[in-house]
Amino acid sequence: xxxxxxxxxxxxxxxxxxxxxxxxxxxxxxxxxxxxxxxxxxxxxxxxxxxxxxxxxxxxxxxxxxxxxxxxxxxxxxxxxxxxxxxxxxxxxxxxxxxxxxxxxxxxxxxxxxxxxxxxxxxxxxxxxxxxxxxxxxxxxxxxxxxxxxxxxxxxxxxxxxxxxxxxxxxxxxxxxxxxxxxxxxxxxxxxxxxxxxxxxxxxxxxxxxxxxxxxxxxxxxxxxxxxxxxxxxxxxxxxxxxxxxxxxxxxxxxxxxxxxxxxxxxxxxxxxxxxxx
Amino acid sequence: xxxxxxxxxxxxxxxxxxxxxxxxxxxxxxxxxxxxxxxxxxxxxxxxxxxxxxxxxxxxxxxxxxxxxxxxxxxxxxxxxxxxxxxxxxxxxxxxxxxxxxxxxxxxxxxxxxxxxxxxxxxxxxxxxxxxxxxxxxxxxxxxxxxxxxxxxxxxxxxxxxxxxxxxxxxxxxxxxxxxxxxxxxxxxxxxxxxxxxxxxxxxxxxxxxxxxxxxxxxxxxxxxxxxxxxxxxxxxxxxxxxxxxxxxxxxxxxxxxxxxxxxxxxxxxxxxxxxxx
Numbered sequence: 001x002x003x004x005x006x007x008x009x010x011x012x013x014x015x016x017x018x019x020x021x022x023x024x025x026x027x028x029x030x031x032x033x034x035x036x037x038x039x040x041x042x043x044x045x046x047x048x049x050x051x052x053x054x055x056x057x058x059x060x061x062x063x064x065x066x067x068x069x070x071x072x073x074x075x076x077x078x079x080x081x082x083x084x085x086x087x088x089x090x091x092x093x094x095x096x097x098x099x100x101x102x103x104x105x106x107x108x109x110x111x112x113x114x115x116x117x118x119x120x121x122x123x124x125x126x127x128x129x130x131x132x133x134x135x136x137x138x139x140x141x142x143x144x145x146x147x148x149x150x151x152x153x154x155x156x157x158x159x160x161x162x163x164x165x166x167x168x169x170x171x172x173x174x175x176x177x178x179x180x181x182x183x184x185x186x187x188x189x190x191x192x193x194x195x196x197x198x199x200x201x202x203x204x205x206x207x208x209x210x211x212x213x214x215x216x217x218x219x220x221x222x223x224x225x226x227x228x229x230x231x232x233x234x235x236x237x238x239x240x241x242x243x244x245x246x247x248x249x250x251x252x253x254x255x256x257x258x259x260x261x262x263x264x265x266x267x268x269x270x271x272x273x274x275x276x277x278x
Numbered sequence: 279x280x281x282x283x284x285x286x287x288x289x290x291x292x293x294x295x296x297x298x299x300x301x302x303x304x305x306x307x308x309x310x311x312x313x314x315x316x317x318x319x320x321x322x323x324x325x326x327x328x329x330x331x332x333x334x335x336x337x338x339x340x341x342x343x344x345x346x347x348x349x350x351x352x353x354x355x356x357x358x359x360x361x362x363x364x365x366x367x368x369x370x371x372x373x374x375x376x377x378x379x380x381x382x383x384x385x386x387x388x389x390x391x392x393x394x395x396x397x398x399x400x401x402x403x404x405x406x407x408x409x410x411x412x413x414x415x416x417x418x419x420x421x422x423x424x425x426x427x428x429x430x431x432x433x434x435x436x437x438x439x440x441x442x443x444x445x446x447x448x449x450x451x452x453x454x455x456x457x458x459x460x461x462x463x464x465x466x467x468x469x470x471x472x473x474x475x476x477x478x479x480x481x482x483x484x485x486x487x488x489x490x491x492x493x494x495x496x497x498x499x500x501x502x503x504x505x506x507x508x509x510x511x512x513x514x515x516x517x518x519x520x521x522x523x524x525x526x527x528x529x530x531x532x533x534x535x536x537x538x539x540x541x542x543x544x545x546x547x548x549x550x551x552x553x554x555x556x
Contacts, residue, residue, distance in 0.1 A: 236536065
């Protein structure tokens with residue numbers, strides 16, 4: 001049995017590492033400047049640990065270190081620093097209402113580049129972190145492997161989006177701050193939802209693999225993007241014509257596409273965690 | 279052309295009506311005690327106005343009253359009081375970050391009682407206001423006409439749920455704080471989602487009308503409710519077995535059920551607003 005690591009304590013709120021973590025935890029775009037991710041709480045950390053992703057630093061609160069079982073949060077492989085934070089300091093770093101006293105710091109791998117032909121979701125200037133996280137979660141659940149966030153979309157690795165994504169980030173190829181021209185690299189048919197045009201989603205044959213384009217909560221897909229060749233589909237709303245929330249519409253479309261692909265044998269229910277690029 | 283009404287000004291933050299509105303706007307369950315609803319913002323007010331629902335009081339901020347076009351917010355029929363609030367007072371009442379300076383006060387019609395055979399969604403102790411509102415929105419969009427919230431579910435008319443519902447509340451028969459026995463009145467087949475049992479949703483024949491049961495975000499459906507006769511379905515997740523958000527799962531299930539009913543001619547795309555019971 002290997003020796004347990006020594007946890008280096010931090011007691012000062014002026015510690016520069018602590019200040020950096022506070023920025024990562026509380027500022028939506030700090031990860032782009034600092035090149036690191038602050039992932040907090042049991043669910044996210046267990047996803048990272050079980051996927052064997054590289055952890056830079058394991059951060060535990062003193063009270064968590066005093067409880068039995070904290071050793072489960074040591075990643076099995078790789079080298080990582082271990083830091084013990086006073087509970088009050090951890091709570092000052094944390095952006096969560098109930099502080100878990102558990103976080104991993106991971107390297108951020110950069111904005112990514114578009115892969116040509118894996119099933120993809122394109123986000124066109126979506127603003128709401130909850131919507132973006134929910135869409136990543138649906139994309140991962142339904143067998144999509146890549147999410148391309150065009151310029152103007154909420155930062156994919158912001159703490160709010162990561163929390164809403166519930167670990168989906170780690171099974172997707174993520175591309176951020178992409179200009180519209182980046183879509184030229186996609187060798188996939190584009191699918192758009194429309195409120196007034198196209199075949200009904202529940203009747204239309206849908207290609208696989210494909211790229212679904214989801215637009216801004218208020219303005220929808222930009223005219224330049226809508227001018228690209230695409231297939232439009234409509235979601236039937238027998239109860240009325242109010243617009244659906246974009247994350248709701250996304251879940252319905254991605255599920256419909258994936259289940260058609262399942263029925264055609266183009267996709268299997270495999271239940272595995274895929275970490276294509278992290 | 280009828281004379282424009284006189285707006286009675288309120289200048290004092292100690293005005294008892296103002297205090298009641300503040301409670302309605304900021305306390306999730308105050309409507310049950312005070313018997314009234316505070317509905318704020320252009321979207322909700324336009325739904326209420328266009329549906330001809332009874333408005334007790336029209337509340338406008340002084341700055342909105344100073345802009346052209348404020349007359350559009352006078353309901354066409356019925357008698358209603360009109361109140362002008364100082365902008366600072368309106369902002370103190372409002373629970374919104376950007377105060378719209380526009381609200382209607384409506385009578386709350388009580389907890390409602392279960393209708394036997396209209397398409398229904400049952401909420402079993404759902405906690406999150408955003409989830410509950412999103413589910414009401416999906417239910418209304420996909421032709422469901424009733425939502426029954428069992429005891430322990432977030433208050434359906436709380437300001438957060440109403441905002442997330444985007445007006446769906448007004449096209450649904452809503453039943454709140456219902457004991458489990460209230461479901462005895464439902465003459466509908468019950469449908470439950472399961473992570474491990476039942477036919478695949480995208481392959482299963484689904485009855486219409488039906489009642490979908492959605493359970494607590496962490497614990498799922500209660501054992502007593504799961505023991506009732508029901509049909510279980512599974513949502514295929516070719517990308518992995520992480521649980522879906524309950525509002526996402528609901529949207530997928532309700533859409534699948536409604537589109538099957540459409541294809542069988544049991545339901546039509548009518549696009550109308552239905553206000554069955556408000």
